[in-house]
Amino acid sequence: MKIAMRDLWGRAQKFGLALKPSVYTLLIMAGATLLSGALYRFFIQTNNVSIIYALAVVVVACITPGYFYGIAASLISVFGVNYFFTAPYWKLNFTLTGYPITFFMLLVASIITSTLVTGYRERDRAKNEAETEKLRSNLLRAISHDLRTPLTSISGASAALLENGGEIDAPDKTALLTDIHDNAEWLIRMVENLLSVTRIQGDGTPIQKTPEMAEEVVAQAVAQIRHRFPKQRLVVSAPEIPMVVPMDGTLIGQVLINLIENAIYHSGTSEPIEVKAERKGDKAVCSVRDHGKGIDPAYIRRMLDGHIDANRAGDGNRGMGIGLSICAAIIRAHGGDITARNRPDGGAIFSFFLPLEDCEQDCQDSGEQDIS
Secondary structure (H helix, E strand, O other), rough: HHHHHHHHHHHHHHOOOOOOOHHHHHHHHHHHHHHHHHHHHHHHHOOHHHHHHHHHHHHHHOOOOHHHHHHHHHHHHHHHHHHHHHOOOOOOOOOOOHHHHHHHHHHHHHHHHHHHHHHHHHHHHHHHHHHHHHHHHHHHHHHHHHHHHHHHHHHHHHHHHHHHHHHHHHHHHHHHHHHHHHHHHHHHHHHHHHHHHHHOOOOOOOOOOOOHHHHHHHHHHHHHHHHHHOOOOEEEEEEEOOEOOOOOEHHHHHHHHHHHHHHHHHOOOOOOEEEEEEEEEOOEEEEOOOOOOOOOOHHHHHHHHHOOOOOOOEOOOEEEHHHHHHHHHHHHOOEEEEEEEOOOOOEEEEEEEEOOOOOHHHHHHOOOOOOO
């Protein structure tokens, strides 16, 4: 029953996709006829009727696929001019001089326009497919690096315990088990990241955004980090006036967790990590800053676009590439953007912005409160 319903729904969707260009064509040609009728009624002019119909044919050819709808619009134009705006009115008469030329010109215009638009669409589709394939290749390369190292560590540690468990003293055994546990936890979070990618790229379904309090999303992400890294110091700040942001709270929380984890793993320092949420105009801006060694400037933009050098993007244990690629994809799917830069006084800062919901003018200026 479910299969039959799914098949019926698929056919209905295909019918809807095929019906839409027909509806557009009929509406545009009806609009051209009404506009021409208004000109004739109020100004008693028929000089511009052919031009109006020709423009309608061009519009139809531009917004519909293939050649069929443009040719159909040309036929409607010829019949419309003949029937409504040429004596004898409300009758068809194709014996008038010049009508074959009118039809031919409209037909040629629709074919040329359809050809140009179809060619542009094909080039645009090919470009998008090439970019998608490039992103997929970069993603797979990042995955292969980011997953191989912890899996190798888990395999080596477990083999040592199985083969020499009786000869390993308690502290070393605990260290091996801790390493296995940490790497397994990291792999679980990596799978969560990959599931996030499927949510935003798998079937082209738009992000389901609901109004969320940005401060609450930040607080939840920070709480998870503190649970995983109880010794890590975090300094968190947010505006006094709440920011309501249309978002998928789970995905944005995942972005914050990824950015904070990257700062913990790769900053190379025990200094506190700063997490800040603030309002800038009509945008909510979140940033994660560390006080470590920073990032090679040549790789900052490339990492956010998924162009990762596996030997340089990580620390030999966990790479940054896959997480940053996912962060960028999630933020851009929300209509925002993400940036990364090195601070002059040391460390790196990753920032992303999301559009705010419309609010009153008095919401534009706000102070900050410590929620750490």
